[in-house]
Amino acid sequence: MFGNGDSWRPEDATVLPGPTLAEQVADQILSKILGERLAPGAPLPSAREMGEEFRVSRTVIREAISSLAARGIVETRSGVGVRVGQVNSDRVTDALCLFMRLNGGFDYKHVHEVRHLLELEVVGLACERGTDEDLERIRDAHARMVEGLSSPDAIRLDVAFHRQIAVATHNPLYCVVLDSLQGVLLEARRGAAHSPSRGQHAAELHERILDAILQRDRDAAVLAMTRHLDDVAAHWASMQHNSIAKPIGAGSAGDA
Secondary structure: OOOOOOOOOHHHOOOOOOOOHHHHHHHHHHHHHHHOOOOOOOEOOOHHHHHHHHOOOHHHHHHHHHHHHHOOOEEEEOOOEEEEOOOOHHHHHHHHHHHHHHOOOOOHHHHHHHHHHHHHHHHHHHHHHOOHHHHHHHHHHHHHHHHOOOOOOHHHHHHHHHHHHHHOOOOHHHHHHHHHHHHHHHHHHHOOOOOHHHHHHHHHHHHHHHHHHHOOOHHHHHHHHHHHHHHHHHHHHHHHHOOOOOOOOOOOOOOO
16 A cells, blocks of 8 residues: 555555547547537448548447447448448436436435426526427417316327427426436326326316416416425325336326
8 A cells, every 4th residue: 555664566556447449439439420410310430431530440440339229329331331320308208217216216205306407497487488389389289288187188288288388498408308307207196006096186177377478477377386396296195105106008198
């Protein structure tokens, strides 16, 4: 050990593994994609050309491309070559769901804290930034949700209403983060106990949110969203307390 007077021997050292050559090349390819601001679908050089540029074998290039393809950064198609991939929020959603499964499972209290912080700001910004067209789309999303209270699509329509509010902020990052949370919420709600009365109650809370947004009343919208989220949290806590659960796909209307 250093500093205690003991002699140090090379064999005592711990050698930390570094990135492989393929990983280094993958990082360089990613840097070029970002540096040149290549759009999704833009073609990349052939394996031969990239091998010459980075002075590595085609095997290393193929390994690097496979690594980037697994992350959705590039896409490979026979006869088309390698192109910049379309990275979307699905990968964020999948990663978050997997993270929660591997770290103790679903805890709605944690999701509620994050969702509370996110959706209150989102609904407020929607009131301020949303165009007349945005507000009309939110109204349409709400109408579809109400019409589908008893349909198999009730959960999806509920999620669509909340997402349309996020779209009205004109900040795409809100949509990405909200999508990742909704993926977790969908799993929770598929196992939740629902009833016609519960669905109608949720619809009424959503209508208050809609009314406030249409009036562009930020304070009222934030208050309505707060009551809705707190109601959902209380319902979830009650279900957990009573150990109520239903099979995936059971039930009707939800309340995201």
